[in-house]
Amino acid sequence: MRRLLLTLLLLLPTLALAQDDNGEDERKVLSAEVLWELDRIGSPAISPTGDWIVAPVTDYDVEEDTGETRLWLFAADGSVERPLTVEGQDASSPAFSPDGDRLAFVAKRGDDEAGQIYLINMGGPGEAQKLSDVPTGVGGLKWVGEHIYFVSSVYPDMDWEAMEEKLTEEKESKVSAHQWNALPYSSWDHWIDEERQNHVFRMPADGGDVEAITQPLGRQLSRSGAGAGSYDVHPDETHIAFVADRKLDGVDPDYDVFLAEIGADSADNLTAENEASDSTPMFSPDGETLAYLQQDIAGFYGDTQDIVLVDLDSLEQRNITEDWDRSASGLVWAPGSDGFFGSIQDEGTVRVFFIGTDGEPRAITTDTSYGDLAVADDGTLVGTNESFLYPPRLVRIDSDSGEAERLSTINKELLDSVDAGSYESVTYSGHDGADIQMWVNYPPGFDESKEYPLFLLIHGGPHGSINDVFHFRWNAQTFASWGYVTAWHNFHGSSGFGQDFVDYINPDWLTAPYNDTIAAAEWFADKSWIDGDRMVAGGGSYGGYLSSILLGKAHPFNALMIHAPVYNMYSQMAADFAVHATRFGNFWENPEIYKEISPHYYAEDFDTPALIIHGQQDLRVPVGQAFELFRTLQSKDIESRLIYFPDENHWVLKPNNSLYWYDEVRKWFANFAEPGPQ
Structure with missing residues (x-):
């Protein structure tokens, strides 16, 4: 009987609309299947006049295991919402002409071997x-x-x-070998061809020859990846600002901001004195100022980013946010050139701020998270808004009141049929008595008079954070729909809580986050609605690292799920990014750090069942890490399972692989912590 009941419980999340005793339809749960029914809205572009917004929208066909991205057109007053580009042909990267009459975008159509620029008139069909x-x-x-x-x-x-001709030869070649003579050789999920360089080009909007802009300057954009944020062009087209690696050795890059006249043969390094990263150049609309983002600590990607302004007449620079303990990101210039709108991580929520050129920040929004900001010449501000309960949707934001008006109805009908449960933010006392913010997601129909199992999630990074956003790959409400109270805690090292907090765990990745995790479990164990005998935990990337640490240290979890784990800090040298090397030395230079924090040194004490998951194409955390961990667990006769995706990278992105991932995680945890209230 118990096995039958458990089987029925496991089937519940996969059911569509069930029926109550009266034969009426009940709402669905936010199952993994529902996640793949949802359309996904990307970063919008707004016309200079503020009348029109264009955003990419991706929908998926699970049966075909494919996705398609089309551009959609929205009116700023909410009166228009329709596809702009044709079905069956992907389109991306919308960019309006300065007068708003035309739209450029990238597509691969017909005989195109690679994405090309296409133009469409906005005035009619x-x-x-x-x-x-x-x-x-x-x-x-x-x-x-x-x-x-x-x-x-x-x-x-x-x-x-x-x-x-070269590309055709490579496509037809029977040789699959790659060759490198220097770093970098990879980035996240793709190999880098050292014969190629990323450069900025331009061509007349009415057609004509392609002109090289950065190539004559003797500097290339980042080899690991370059895009619209890597450069900017003066409104008068007189100058270009771009980001390039000053050192060019590929081992410890130092990204600087360069400024050059268009057509010149050299560029000036504006940030040569700063050994940390400088990024994201942005010319002001009036053309008088160049802004960029600056970090202070070399080798620390999570360091706070400050806004630096450069007077283009005198080239004098001033840091306007050095006294603000938040990291600037997602910036767009205000049309009056008197400041920036930005989407800023702030204590577990991504809020819209206005930061004036005097450096004074003002929070515009409060609850739920906003991003992908775009602003028109008339000040119309648009972006995306999301929370744990709904995916990104297009909104217009009142820059004074912070009120947001929804412009898209995409997904509304589907989500109206879903009971997504509820959530809240709590604070508990973690390592050394510090306040730790945590998101708690409750199952649909949560009844605090009963006891529920806990699934404690451990986020990656570690210098990221879990914000009030809708996560397609690790959806807390989907996990909660299985019958678990699901929590994400922003442990020491998480971003959005100030510089001291984010840098607290360097170089000791282990102590504070581990203590914060145990304290989170203890916080839940004290709740009458949590069954302390039914606790599980897991995470990916750094979350996989910390989950691997739990394997060898005291904890209350019956089982763990460990995805793409940094398990062996020595063999992590095979990755595209050496974690502590630049700042604290390589393992042969400072071996004690690695011995103290590498999970594999704690293998003697491993005794917890673990599900290990990894993808072959993961080059940030190479797949060998999972195989090392799995062999260790098997050698110690610890119940464990390895799931290997030959066609996935650091993330599981294909629809059917994702559905399989969710289902396997669900079944694994059900073996050790029976889902549902008791």
Whole structure:
């Protein structure tokens, strides 16, 4: 009987609309299947006049295991919502002309071997017209003045015809070998061809020849990836600002901001004195100022980003946010050039701020999270808004009151049929008595008079955070729909809580986050509605690291799920990014750090059942880490399971693989913590 009841409980999340005793339809839960029915809205572009917004919308066909992205058109007054580009052909990167009459975007159509620039008139119906024919493809579009600027990964010593021949030869070659003579050799999920360089080009919006902009300057954009945020063009098209690695050794890059006249043969390094990263150059609308983001600590990607302003007449610079303990991100210039709108991580929520050029920040929004900001010349501000209960939707934001008006109805009908449970933010006392913010997601129909199992999630990074956002790959409400109270805690090292908090765990990745995790479990154990005998935990990337640490230290969890774990800090050298090397030394230079924090040194004490998951194409945390951990567990006769995806990377992104991932995690935990209230 108990097995039968458990089987029925496991089937519940996969059911569609059930019926109550009266035969009436009940609402669905937010199952993994429902996640893949939802359309996904991307970053919007707004016309200069503020009348129109264009955003990419992706929908998935689970049966075909494919997704398609089309551009959708929205009116700023909410009166229009419809597809703009044709079905069956992906489109992305929308960019309006300065007068708003035309739209450029990237698509791969017909005989295109790579993405090209297409143009469409906004004034009426008509087919999009192809503008570019760049064999290496285009990306990172910006329409400035009479030209459309883009980034392409080119062979620097070849003309376009020779590049096309080279690409054809490579496509037809039977040799699969890659060769490198220097770093970098990979980035996240793809190999880097050291023969190619990322550069900015432009071509007239009315058609004409492609002109190289950064290539004559002797500097290339980041080899690991470059896009629209890697460069900006002066409104008068006189200058370009871009980000390039000053050191060029590929081992410890130092990204600086360079400024050059368009057509010149050299560029000035504006940030040569700063050894940490500088990024995201942005010319002000009035053309008088260049802004960029600056970090202070070399080798620390989670360091606070400050806004620095450069007077373009005198080249004098001033840091306007050095006294603000938040990291600037997601910035767009206000049309009056008197400040920025930004989507800023702030204690577990991504809020819209206005930061004036005097450095004074003002929070515009409060609850739920906002991002992907775009602003028109008339001040119309749009972006996306999301929470744990709903995915990103397009909104217009009142920059004074913070009120948001929804412009898209995409997903509304589906979500109206879903009971997504509830959630709240709580604070508990963690390592050394510090306040730790945590999100708690409750199952649909939560009844605090009963006892529920706990699934404690451990986020990656570690210098990221779990904000009030809708996560498609690790959806807390989907986990809760299985019958678990599900929690994400923002342990020491999480971003959005100030510089001291984010840097607290360096180089000791272990002590404070582990203590924060145990304290979170103890917080729940004290609740009458949690069954302390039914607790499980898990995470991915750094969350996989900390879950691996739990394997060898005291904890209350019956089982763990460990995805893409940093398990062996030595063999992590095979990754595209050496974690502590730049700042604290390599393992042969400072071995004690690695011995103290590497999970594999705690293998003697491993005794917890664990589900290990990894993808072959993960180059940030190489797949060997999972195989090392699985062999260790099996050698110690600890119940364990390894799930291997040959076609996934650091994330499981394909629809059917994702459904399988969710189902396997659900079944694994059900073996050790029976779901549902008791």
